Amino acid sequence: MDVIIIGAGPIGLACGIEAEKNSLSYLIIEKGCLVNSIFNYPTNMTFFSTSERIELAGVPFVSHGVKPNRREALEYFRRVKESYDLKVNTFEKVLSVEKTGDIFSVKTDRDFYMSSNVVIATGYYDNPNLLNVPGENLPKVKHYFDEPHPYSGHKTAVIGAGNSAVDVALELYRVGAEVTMIIREESIKPSIKYWVKPDIENRIKEGSIKTFFNAEVKEIKPGSVLIKIGNKTVNIENDFVFSMTGYHPDFNFLKNSGIKINPDNVPYFRKSNFETNVKGLYLAGVVCGGINTDKYFIENSIKHSGIIIRSIKNKLRM
DSSP, rough: OEEEEHHHOHHHHHHHHHHHHOOOEEEEOSSTTTTTHHHOOOOOOBSSSOOGGOTTTOOOOOSSSSBBBHHHHHHHHHHHHHHTTTEEEOOEEEEEEEEEETTEEEEESSOOOEEEEEEEOOSSTTTOOOOOOTTTTSSTSSSSSSGGGTTTTEEEEOOSSHHHHHHHHHHHHHTTTTEEEESSSOOOOOSTTTHHHHEEEEEEEESEEEEEEEOEEEEETTHHHHHEEETTTEEEEESSEEEOOOOOOOOOOOHHHHHHHTTOOOOOOTTTTTSSSSTTTTOOOGGGGOOTTOOHHHHHHHHHHHHHHHHHHHHHHO
């Protein structure tokens, strides 16, 4: 096989399309469902990008609003897969990638594959950044958010200052949950979606969403959350905690595949073709940013696919 692509997110699909167009033998392997990360987004999530900016290979993405929602994106990427009849194995987890000579051995929980090249396009959404505080493993603590309905009437705490935290806080507030935001910084992040920013700022200003800035979570208890602000300790009554502190790539998988990780937790790759220090092993999409998960996203990563597949095709010609 010419190339195995690990991950069937938008960028993995884009790599598959380029391989298909260039008549390369390929297989996309995904441990979950098609575009698994998008499937696990909050039910009511709206994308930051407009639909035309995340279109793949000329397949039109028409949405009801200027910015597509989760349901529309799932439908769109299913249509992309069908349009190009992409070869995708879903619900098959890659366990290891090893290179012997010029050939990669890719072991999964279902099979074993050999390939001349491998593209890792696994993103980061499966690995939440942990607080590492007592009580973080309690059932009441959530690192992902689906729908607000179950939490109506409950005391909820949202940890974080980014888009995910703000979206969760607002959705909980709108269904009648008592919402408290716990933020390490002195304000919400400046990167908050511009159409959401006035809403959260007004809710905080009027006290509808109680917010503690410059606050650090020290412990999560069954009925409360203990935070520290300067020299002061505050115990907040609480039923559910949503820890929206971000996510990171599976660094162990990258390291075990032979990829070097620099001291800033960013994997090594050549910017010219996205090839790592392991010849024939490439990175594509948001995984390239390592811990800097806001550097790459669908909109500015689609181009990775064409660059990578051209590099592979040129090497195969030699």
